[in-house]
Amino acid sequence: MATPEQINYTRIAEAIVYIRENFRSQPSLDEIAEKVNLSPFHFQRMFTEWAGVSPKKFLQYISIEYAKNLLNDKQASLFDAAYEAGLSGTGRLHDLFIQIEGMTPGEYKNGGAELDINYSYAESPFGDLLIASTSKGICHMSFSENEILSLDDLKHRFPNAGFRPLRDGIQQNALGIFQNDWTNLSQVKLHLKGTAFQIKVWETLLKIPMGKLTSYGNIADKITRPKASRAVGTAIGNNPVAFLIPCHRVIKSGGAPGGYMWGLTRKSAIIAWEAAHVNSDT
Known part of the structure; x- marks a missing residue:
């Protein structure tokens, strides 16, 4: 049975795929949360607990421009x-x-x-x-x-x-x-x-x-x-x-x-x- 951490990573991985494919349009929190079937509030909290930063800040790091x-x-x-x-x-x-x-x-x-x-x-x-x-x-x-x-x-x-x-x-x-x-x-x-x-x-x-x-x-x-x-x-x-x-x-x-x-x-x-x-x- 998957642990909460594993479930969270699976959701986060789905979000990362979406961010990587759409980073040029800088998708909003609501957009990303919708793609992983979570409420914006729940997604924000889960993501911040996993990454230590907000989804918005994480988006900045993952953008190709960051690289x-x-x-x-x-x-x-x-x-x-x-x-x-x-x-x-x-x-x-x-x-x-x-x-x-x-x-x-x-x-x-x-x-x-x-x-x-x-x-x-x-x-x-x-x-x-x-x-x-x-x-x-x-x-x-x-x-x-x-x-x-x-x-x-x-x-x-x-x-x-x-x-x-x-x-x-x-x-x-x-x-x-x-x-x-x-x-x-x-x-x-x-x-x-x-x-x-x-x-x-x-x-x-x-x-x-x-x-x-x-x-x-x-x-x-x-x-x-x-x-x-x-x-x-x-x-x-x-x-x-x-x-x-x-x-x-x-x-x-x-x-x-x-x-x-x-x-x-x-x-x-x-x-x-x-x-x-x-x-x-x-």
């Missing part, structure tokens, strides 16, 4: 200046708390042989998750529409590993990223299976501050492979750890959202949710 504004001439300094200067609270979250470690060549080649992987299912503001960990860190996190299919995908990524349904401390700590108070969050460690190029791209994604966006071309420039935008896009598309490795913060240079393994509606929701939380925290 374009973030890709102006100041973007060149986001990776370095914003990271060095630091943003308060949520804006510094990823940069301060995440460490990354690639699997050894042997682990990679053998498909996770001799690795013991714990996994569990969890709720997030953006839908259900499958999260998995080794003794070294989070190795997989994906939005899950179907628990069986999600687990099959995890096992396909690590065909020779051992699996155990268990929520361990590594997972529990990582899931704290969805809470409103991150002050006691310990370091989130990642243990990733990927090529050297993929891991380099994923490391670069971690430097994008929460609430900010960048382009595939900018990522290619940061890893000193300016002509490798297509390869960068492929590596981003193979990201095994949703949200923690923020591939949702990468859009096309013209401001279009680009692709997302877990759906463009969810990508839009995450981008606007992060922007709303950063702006409300500063």
Whole structure:
């Protein structure tokens, strides 16, 4: 049976689809509420509880113009200046708390042989998750529409590993990223299976501050492979750890959202949710 949070997200996702398709006309609260079959009062309250800001403010963040504004001439300094200067609270979250470690060549080649992987299912503001960990860190996190299919995908990524349904401390700590108070969050460690190029791209994604966006071309420039935008896009598309490795913060240079393994509606929701939380925290 769906939880109230899941029901709310389903309604919000429907609203986001409508906003994304009609943002140029700046639809009113009444219009959006009608599309999701809620009264304006109920929709306003539900939406504000979920996002932390009003639907009107959220509309501003989710508009394509928001994405374009973030890709102006100041973007060149986001990776370095914003990271060095630091943003308060949520804006510094990823940069301060995440460490990354690639699997050894042997682990990679053998498909996770001799690795013991714990996994569990969890709720997030953006839908259900499958999260998995080794003794070294989070190795997989994906939005899950179907628990069986999600687990099959995890096992396909690590065909020779051992699996155990268990929520361990590594997972529990990582899931704290969805809470409103991150002050006691310990370091989130990642243990990733990927090529050297993929891991380099994923490391670069971690430097994008929460609430900010960048382009595939900018990522290619940061890893000193300016002509490798297509390869960068492929590596981003193979990201095994949703949200923690923020591939949702990468859009096309013209401001279009680009692709997302877990759906463009969810990508839009995450981008606007992060922007709303950063702006409300500063």
